[in-house]
Amino acid sequence: MSLQESESAATNLARATVTALVRYGVKEVVVCPGSRSAPLVYALATAEDAGWLRTHICLDERSAGFYALGLSLSDEDRSAPVSIVMTSGTAVANVHPAVLEATHAGVPLLVLSADRPHELRGTGANQTTEQVGIFGAAPVFAFDVPAGYDPARMDALLRRAVCSACGMFSGVEGVSHLNLCFADPLVPQQQWRPGQKPEVVHISRRSLQATPEGGSLAESPVTGIDWDEDQTVIVAGAGAGPESRMIAALTGWPLLAEPSSLARGSLTHAGDATVTLRDYQQALGLREPSELARQVKQIIQLGRPTLSRPVSRLLAFEQARLVVLSPGGQWADQAGRAAAVLCPVDAAEAARQWSQRHSLSELSGRGEWLERWQVASRPDFPAVSPQHLAARLWAESKQADLNLMIGASSIIRYFDRAADAILVDSDGPLQVFSNRGLAGIDGTLATARGVRRGTNRPTRVVLGDLTFLHDAMSLLPSLGVEDVLALPGLQVIVLNDGGGSIFAGLEHAAAPQALFDRFFRTEQHLDFAAFAQSVGAKYREFSLAEACESADFAPAEGLEIINVALK
Known part of the structure; x- marks a missing residue:
């Protein structure tokens, strides 16, 4: 009896899946703990020990989705998607915000959701829901893999999923979703010995411009x-x-x-x-x-x-x-x-x-x-203003060779007007990241942590107070649990304007003050110093005048939170 014959269908399917992932260039896999996804976890752990790929353990699926997004954003080549693995039920639903952002931003991701066998759907079985189509129209490719699926077919299926995520044929990068059904037993009987790493098949997007007969693409006229x-x-x-x-x-x-x-x-x-x-x-x-x-x-x-x-x-x-x-x-x-x-x-x-x-x-x-x-277009801002501060942070990020992650809403609009208002000498371009696919405020900190992990470079995040609160739990050590001490610094600068100030610049500013404050501004009162202490972060705070004129923003080692009061 061969080793494969002695193993369960779930184990053989998981091992074939991981082998195909590596063959088609997947190097980074974000793993969220769970039982139904255990066959994949055992296979991934062994493959990582063999040097085939790298895993990242994240406890919260919502943050993990954006962490994977950040990893993918940090890969300039976009030669293969980052993959994310989770168990069944609400774990899958929690990835939906990151799936939507990746879809609209054109960032390749490969979601591998574990599921119960088909026959348990609709029976009231524990942690079982309809996961097929759970992301709606967002994925560029989706496939429901039954529990009895032939492992020999996984190579072709993964090739299709990776090619689709990388936009090989459509030119549109995005999310592929494989829903993998695993029946018991979920634990392998014997240790997998994966052997030599599969030869990687590199996926590249073809040009969508037709080549004229008898000529080269470079000679093609552009009308x-x-x-x-x-x-x-x-x-x-x-x-x-x-x-x-x-x-x-x-x-x-x-x-x-x-x-x-x-x-x-x-x-x-x-x-x-x-x-x-x-x-x-x-x-x-x-x-x-x-x-x-x-x-x-x-x-x-x-x-x-x-x-x-x-x-x-x-x-x-x-x-x-x-x-x-x-x-x-x-x-x-x-x-x-x-x-x-x-x-x-x-x-x-x-x-x-x-x-x-x-x-x-x-x-x-x-x-x-x-x-x-x-x-x-010459900048003309007051010396003490959010725009001047944005100009300073942009210039100093460039000089210090930092990644710069910018939050949505008012913050990125400050940078839009003020970037390069202060000219500095720098050898290379500033690496700027922002979730602009759907321009939401969620997942900003988790994305920044993924970018930091992928680039292995110190990273500065500048965001508003509501954006910070929306994703504050992504600063817990439970996201990328091995990364807390091993990586370059993560500096989080909160431009605290007391709630949703962006609405004051829209037509909603004409609303009655009490209505505006309650439904639009939604000012919060977080003790930032206490929060920083709870997540093991260094903490500093400045007024807007101090931040514009004298504050030292030189990044420190580890995690640092800086609270700048804009009002």
């Missing part, structure tokens, strides 16, 4: 962009990628880049001129469109611009032609105005070819256009 139109701006939203900077540098067009666009971490230059605009919201007009904004005739959009009303207003301008650059089958176009949707890699190549035929120094109209935007 839809008027490269000779001087009065053009480039809008880079969340996840825009390097092409936005490349096109701006080649064409000399002004670059309006959000902090999480991957195009704002360092200034972009076209010749001697800086094309990255700093306070571009001011240039566009905060309340009404500026005269300069009204003169835009062409907009090149990359990523998902969602941060500011001035940009949303610009993208809706009927007089400006909107061209969207997207690597896959989903793109942002809220106003439904896109005149063309093109591949960003091809557009960057077309920009390079255009630049070889033109000298920016000879295009006086383009230089004058850029200069007008540079003047209009």
Whole structure:
């Protein structure tokens, strides 16, 4: 009798699953403890001991989902999804917020949920619910694996799941969900000896742009962009990628880049001129469109611009032609105005070819256009203000070579206006992270811990008080339990404005004060010092004036919480 024949169906299925995970490039697996998922746990533990992969133990599934998201965000290659394993029942449901964020942000994740056998569904069996389709339309791929599934078929199934999560065919990265049914017994009879690590099959996304007959992709013409139109701006939203900077540098067009666009971490230059605009919201007009904004005739959009009303207003301008650059089958176009949707890699190549035929120094109209935007976007904030503090934290994060995780709501909007308001010398771009898929405040701290683990670099988190409270339990040692002492520092800076101050800048500010305070501002009164002590964190607090002028934000070892009172 072979070793496989002597083992239960659950054990053989789990071992085949783990082997296929490794074969298709999965290196990181977040594991949440549970009984029904035990066959996977035993197989993962043995595979880790053999050097096949790395596991991360997280007790709370909701935080674990965002921790996995952070791990995936920290992988610049995105060559394989991060996987997360949990038991059945509410454990699966708790991952849903992270699944939605990953789906809308285009971040590859592979969810492996354990389940009871099919015959126990609907019988009232313990910890058993309908897990098939539990994430709705969010996954790019989903499959229900029955308890009697042939282990020999797991390789093909995992290949399909990983390829789908990485957007190999659709160009759309996201979440794959395998619901694995395990029947008793759940404990292996003998120790697994996995042997040599399987040869890794690397998954890569194919280009979605057709290659012209008899020519190369680089020679493919890109129609839809008027490269000779001087009065053009480039809008880079969340996840825009390097092409936005490349096109701006080649064409000399002004670059309006959000902090999480991957195009704002360092200034972009076209010749001697800086094309990255700093306070571009001011240039566009905060309340009404500026005269300069009204003169835009062409907009090149990359990523998902969602941060500011001035940009949303610009993208809706009927007089400006909107061209969207997207690597896959989903793109942002809220106003439904896109005149063309093109591949960003091809557009960057077309920009390079255009630049070889033109000298920016000879295009006086383009230089004058850029200069007008540079003047209009010069930052002008009070020396004591949240924007000035954001500018300081951005500059010092760049100098100290920190990861910077920015919370949603008002905080990232401070950075959107103030990034690079203080210019510093730095060798490399600032690595900026923010959950902008659905722009929720949940999971920010857990995501930051995943980013820190994945990059093994000190990480600074800047977030509001409600965002902190929403995810405060992710600072407990129960998330990534081995990471508490072994990793570089995690500095959490709370910009405490006493509740949901972002609503004061919206139409809800006109509501009666008592209604506004109770339903929108929702001010909380947490003892931050006591909380810091409870999670073993160092603690400091500053007024806004101290934070802007004299406070020392040099990161410390371990976990540190800094509370800055904005009012």
